[in-house]
Amino acid sequence: MKIWTIANQKGGVGKTTTTVTLGGLLAQHNQRVLLVDTDPHASLSYYFGxxxxxxxxxxxxIFINKDPITADKVLDCLCPTKVDGLFVLPATMALATLDRQMGSAPGMGLILKKALACVADEFDFVLLxxxxxxxxxxxxxxxxxxxVIIPVQTEFLALKGLDRMVHTLTIMGRSLNKTFDTIIVPTMFDRRTRxxxxxQAKLMTDxxxxxxxxxxxxDTHFRDASLGQLPASVLYPRTRGVGAYRLLLKTLGAGVGDEQ
Known part of the structure; x- marks a missing residue:
């Protein structure tokens, strides 16, 4: 089971769109995929209705359960989507209270890792x-x-958010004794604008x-796809945006073909 985290410390850069579209493409290639919503705003959950x-x-x-985590407990939290093989572990607003409730509790940073290990045989990919x-x-x-996949909107303020995210990965890497395999993904690119x-040029340089x-x-098809509660790869498979994510998936080494 491969686990990819889609993260950036700036909102509105395409994290949920990236998660949904990559997840949809993987599921269409007969991969068993779990999408995990860890944002209290629950945009990923609401995307699928x-x-x-x-x-x-x-x-x-899963976070507040005092008992040992088991596969059955994790599976009981999952919701199916309209796409075969694609499931969602939804979020609630209560997640916003976790830092205050138990942010300093021993082992708090490894709960999700342990939970996903329980269902490692159930899924090929997990996207967070x-x-x-x-x-x-x-x-x-x-x-x-x-x-770690870091979507970055191609505009100046988003680049500042990227600097913070990279700094966070450096600190976290030291704390976890871990080197993050990271890819930065330019999003919302409009070549008509300076x-x-x-x-884009600054990203390539820095x-x-x-x-x-x-x-x-x-690509407005991403917004339209959310109205249908389906990944754009399902509703609009031949659009420019989906084609770009298909190329990204190939770069990520997901081990799936280029076409359905």
């Missing part, structure tokens, strides 16, 4: 959608993953070894 506040269990229950703040949720997502071209050579273009 899941209101975790109305569910019997969510990722919050992170909140845009450094706290116990992002710490858990980083501790659990094999690869700002996007300059941001983060040469970690930046994906492609880019995810501005």
């Amino acid at each position: 899941i209101d975790a506040e109305e569910q019997s269990a969510s990722v919050y229950d 959608d992170c909140p845009p703040v450094l706290g116990v949720l992002m710490v858990n997502a980083l501790a659990a993953c094999h690869k 700002a996007a071209l300059q941001a 983060y040469t070894d970690n930046v994906w050579q492609g880019m995810i273009p501005v």
Whole structure:
């Protein structure tokens, strides 16, 4: 089972879009995929029409459970989607209280890693959608993953957020004695604007070894797909945006073909 964390300490850069689209592509290639929503805003959950506040269990229950984590307990929290092989571990607003409740508790940063280990035989890929703040949720997502994907909107302020995220990975790497396999993904790229071209050039200059050579273009089909509660790869498989994510998936070495 491969675990990818999609993270950035700036909001609105395409984290959830990246999580959903990559997850959809993997599921369409007959991979068993779990998408984990660790953001209290629950955008990933709502994308698929899941209101975790109305569910019997969510990722919050995994964190506050005092008993040993088991596969059955994790599986009980999952919600199916309209895509075969694609499941969601939903979020609730209660996640926002975790740092205050138990942020300093021993072993708190490894709960998600242990939970996912319990279902390692059930899934081929796990994609973790992170909140845009450094706290116990992002710490858990980083501790659990094999690869970190950092979507970065191609505009100046987003580059500042990237600097903070890279600094966080450096600190976390020392704490966990771990070297993060990181790829920076330029998103919302519009080659008609000078700002996007300059941001792309700066990314290539400042983060040469970690930046994906492609880019995810501005594509309104991503927004339209959310209205249908399905990944864009399902509803609009031939669009520019989905084609870009298909190329990214190949770069990530997911071991799946280029086409369905």
